[in-house]
Amino acid sequence: MLEQYRKEIDQIDEQLVDLFEKRMDTAKKVGEYKKERGLEIFCPDREKAVIKKRMEQTKNPAYRQYTAEFFEDIMRISRSLQAKVLNGAQNFLYQPADFLNADLKVVYPGVVGSYSGEALNKFFPAVKHKLNVNTFLEAAKLVANGEADFGVLPFENNSSGAIADTLDLILSEHLFIAGETYVDVRHCLLGTSDAEMEDIKEIYSHNQGFVQSGLFLSSLKADIKCVPMENTALAAKYVAECGNKKKAAIASKLAAESYGLKILKENIHENSGNTTRFVVISNKLTCDNNCDKISAAFTTRHKSGALCDVLAVFARNGVNLMHIESRPLKQKDFSYMFYIDFEGNLADSNVADAITQIKETGAELILLGNYRTENVR
C-alpha cells in the first residue's frame, strides 16, 4: 500500500516540478524587468494577494493554511532567484584597509598601560603616531572626523559580555569595524609602594575591571568603596598621583610598571582565561579577499516570526552566524536592534544573497564591517 501511495506522490511531484520550473523561469523574467527599472524585489501587497487567491481556490478548508505556507515558501524562493539576477550586476568594490602604513594615526582610550593601548600595539606593531584620549567617545569622534585613521576600542569580554558603549558609538558615529584583536586581561590590585591590603579603603577602575573581578571584591571588607573611572590605566595613574596608601586601582601589570605602583594582589579576575576582544574602527567600510568575518546590525518589523525570518536566511544560505546580541533602541522604548557577527566575505554570493534576503523580510540592515578573524588562542 505504501508503495502505491509513494508512486502517486512521485507522479504528482513530477507535475509539480514541471510547473515549478515554469514559475521560476517567469520569476526570473520579473527579476530582470525589475532590475532594468530599479524596482524593489519584495512586493508584499502582491504576495498577500497571491496567497489570498490561492487560499480561496483551496477546496478543503483544512488545507487553506498549508496553501498559504506553500506559497509563502514559493515566493521566498522566487525572491531568492531574483536577488541572484540583481546581484549579478552588483560589485562590492570596497577598498582594502591599509594597516601597514607607518604614517597612520591610531587612537586609543586611556593612558599608557591601558588594555586598549596593548591591543593597539598588538594590531599595529609598527605604527608611530599613537594618540590617546580619555574616553571612548573622544576616540570615536577622532576616527569619525578623519583626524585619526583608525581607533582601537574594547568590544566584548569573555566573562562580562558585550561592551555596549563601543557598539552604541559605532552606530551613533556611523563607524565601521576594520579589524579585531584579542588581549589577555590579567587584572591586579595596585597600591602605592607603602600600601598593604588592610590599608585599602577605595578602589578605582573601569567598570569592566570591577565586573571581571567581582568574586575578589566580594571577599573584601564591606566598607571598601569602588569608584568607577574612564579607564583602568587612568585609575592606576590617579592612585600613583594621589600617593595615598588608602587608594588602590584594578589595572594591568603594565600599568603598575608604568606608574611605579605595587602589586598588592595578582590575577584577581574571576575567569582565568579572561580575554577582551578589541575592534579596530574606521570611518570607511573596507574589505579584501582575506576578510572572513562580517559584522552588522539590524532591526526587524514588529510582527511575530520577524526575527525568525531573518535568522532563517542565514541557515538557508549556509552562512554561519557566530554571535547575536540585542541592544535597546534609544529612540524607542523597549524596542531593540540586533548586533550580529557571521562568517563570510562581502564578495561571496551566498553572503550577498543573504543580505538581500534579510532586507526583503522587511528588516533594516546596516553593514558594520568585513574583516579578518583573529584566532583567540
Ligand SMILES: O=C(O)C(=O)C[C@]1(C(=O)O)C=C[C@@H](O)C=C1
Ligand atoms: O510579482 C512580482 O513582483 C514578483 O516579483 C513575483 C513574486 C512571486 O514569486 O510571485 C516574487 C516576489 C514578489 O515579492 C512578489 C511576487
